[in-house]
Amino acid sequence: MKKVITRNIPLKIISFLIAVLCWVMIMNISDPYITSTIDNIEVKTINTETMEQHNKRYDVESGDIISIKVRGKRSIIDGLKNTDFEAVADFKEMSMVDAVPIHVSPKQSYKYNANEIEILEQTQMMTLTLEELDKQTFRVNVRQTGEAKAGYYVTELTANPNIIEISGSKRKIAKIKDVVVEVNVEQVSNSYQVTRKLIAYDENGYIIDSDKLDFETKEVTVDVTVLPTKTIPIQVSAVGTPAYGYKCTDVVWEPKTITIAGEQKDLNNIYWLKQEIDINGKKETFPEKRNIEAILEDTYHGVYTLVGESNTFDITVKIDQLGSKDIPIRMSDIQVRNLDSDYEVIFKTLGYVNVRVRGVSGSLSEVSALTIRPYIDLSNYGLGTHSVTVQYKANEGLTIQPVTISVEVVRRE
Known part of the structure; x- marks a missing residue:
C-alpha cells in the first residue's frame, strides 16, 4: 500500500499544479478582473470649523466632486455606483498650498467585501481659496409680486426680523447689494402671515449663491396687510384775491380722482379730498405740485394709504389781466x-x-x-x-x- 502512495510522486505533483492552473484559468474567464471609472462622487468635508477659528472663509475651487478608478472582479465592479464610495476631505490635513487630501474608501455592503475592491490613484486633492471672514448686517426688503384682488390693496409688507447678520468671505459680502424676501400676493383679499426664504442679490440683480453665505436665519416671517379701496374726487378751490386789475379765470388739476385704501369703517367716512390754493396778489398763471401722500398723512394721520405709483397731483391756476x-x-x-x-x-x-x-x-x-x-x-x-x-x-x-x-x-x- 505504501508503494502505491509513493509511486510516481513527481507526476502527481505536476497533475495537481495543472488542476489548480486550470481552475484559475476557468475562474478568470468566467469572472475576470477589470478596471472601471466611477464618476460624480461627492466629497464630504470634516473639521471645517478650523477655518472660522482662524477667521478664514473658504471656497472650494476644485475637488468637491471627483472620479476614481477601481479594480476588482467583474461581478463586483459592474454593480458599483458612486454612492457605494465615501470620499472625505479632512480640513485638519490642509497643506501650505491650501489643498486638502481626499481619502476614498468603499462602503461596507452585503453585496461585496470592501477588501475585494482596489482603488487606484488613491489620493486626490481638494483645492481651496481662502479669504478673510467678514460679517455685516443688512436690512430685509420685502418684494411684492402679483396684485391683490380688485377692490383691495396691499398696504404694508413687514418682515420679522427686518435686519439680519450675514457672514462669509469679504469678497462675497462686498458683493451683496440687497437682501430680499419675495411674497406673491396674487388675488389676495385678506391680511395674512407667510414665511419665505431670504435671497441675496448683487448690484447687477443676480442671485448670490446662498451656499457661499451664512445667514443668521434662512427664513423670515412676513406680515401682509390687505385693505379694501375706494375712489374719491379731488376738489381744488382758489382762495384770496389776485393783484388789482387781475382775475382768476380758472383752476384745473390732474388727476381728478385718487384711489385710497383703509379700514372699511374709515372709507365710509370720506367722500372727497379738498384742497385750497392761495391766489393773493397773483399777477400771472402759475402751476403747483402737491404730494397726495403728505396731504393724507397730515390730514388723516395714517388712516388712509394712497393706491398707485404716482403720489402727486398738478394744479394750474390761470390768472388774467x-x-x-x-x-x-x-x-x-x-x-x-x-x-x-x-x-x-x-x-x-x-x-x-x-x-x-x-x-x-x-x-x-x-x-x-x-x-x-x-x-x-x-x-x-x-x-x-x-x-x-x-x-x-x-x-x-x-x-x-x-x-x-x-x-x-x-x-x-
Missing part, C-alpha cells in the same frame, strides 16, 4: 321785462348811454350790446316817471358798470 371797454347802448337795445299788460314805457333818456365793461382783455373784443343783453325790470313800478337801473344777462367773468335811465310808465291807449 383785466381790461375795460365802453359800449354804447341804445334805448332800443334795452329789453323791458315784467311790465303790466295795461302799461307801456316811454324812454325819457334819449339816444344812448355808455356802459363800461371790465373783463379779461382777450375776451373784450367780442363784447357788444348784443352779447351783454341789457334789460330793465319794471315788476315793482307803477304809473309815472322813474329812474331804473339797467341790468344785464352777460357771460360770467364780466363786470359791468351800473347805469340808470329815465323811463315813464303810462297807461296803454
Whole structure:
C-alpha cells in the first residue's frame, strides 16, 4: 500500500499544479478582473470649523466632486455606483498650498467585501481659496409680486426680523447689494402671515449663491396687510384775491380722482379730498405740485394709504389781466321785462348811454350790446316817471358798470 502512495510522486505533483492552473484559468474567464471609472462622487468635508477659528472663509475651487478608478472582479465592479464610495476631505490635513487630501474608501455592503475592491490613484486633492471672514448686517426688503384682488390693496409688507447678520468671505459680502424676501400676493383679499426664504442679490440683480453665505436665519416671517379701496374726487378751490386789475379765470388739476385704501369703517367716512390754493396778489398763471401722500398723512394721520405709483397731483391756476371797454347802448337795445299788460314805457333818456365793461382783455373784443343783453325790470313800478337801473344777462367773468335811465310808465291807449 505504501508503494502505491509513493509511486510516481513527481507526476502527481505536476497533475495537481495543472488542476489548480486550470481552475484559475476557468475562474478568470468566467469572472475576470477589470478596471472601471466611477464618476460624480461627492466629497464630504470634516473639521471645517478650523477655518472660522482662524477667521478664514473658504471656497472650494476644485475637488468637491471627483472620479476614481477601481479594480476588482467583474461581478463586483459592474454593480458599483458612486454612492457605494465615501470620499472625505479632512480640513485638519490642509497643506501650505491650501489643498486638502481626499481619502476614498468603499462602503461596507452585503453585496461585496470592501477588501475585494482596489482603488487606484488613491489620493486626490481638494483645492481651496481662502479669504478673510467678514460679517455685516443688512436690512430685509420685502418684494411684492402679483396684485391683490380688485377692490383691495396691499398696504404694508413687514418682515420679522427686518435686519439680519450675514457672514462669509469679504469678497462675497462686498458683493451683496440687497437682501430680499419675495411674497406673491396674487388675488389676495385678506391680511395674512407667510414665511419665505431670504435671497441675496448683487448690484447687477443676480442671485448670490446662498451656499457661499451664512445667514443668521434662512427664513423670515412676513406680515401682509390687505385693505379694501375706494375712489374719491379731488376738489381744488382758489382762495384770496389776485393783484388789482387781475382775475382768476380758472383752476384745473390732474388727476381728478385718487384711489385710497383703509379700514372699511374709515372709507365710509370720506367722500372727497379738498384742497385750497392761495391766489393773493397773483399777477400771472402759475402751476403747483402737491404730494397726495403728505396731504393724507397730515390730514388723516395714517388712516388712509394712497393706491398707485404716482403720489402727486398738478394744479394750474390761470390768472388774467383785466381790461375795460365802453359800449354804447341804445334805448332800443334795452329789453323791458315784467311790465303790466295795461302799461307801456316811454324812454325819457334819449339816444344812448355808455356802459363800461371790465373783463379779461382777450375776451373784450367780442363784447357788444348784443352779447351783454341789457334789460330793465319794471315788476315793482307803477304809473309815472322813474329812474331804473339797467341790468344785464352777460357771460360770467364780466363786470359791468351800473347805469340808470329815465323811463315813464303810462297807461296803454
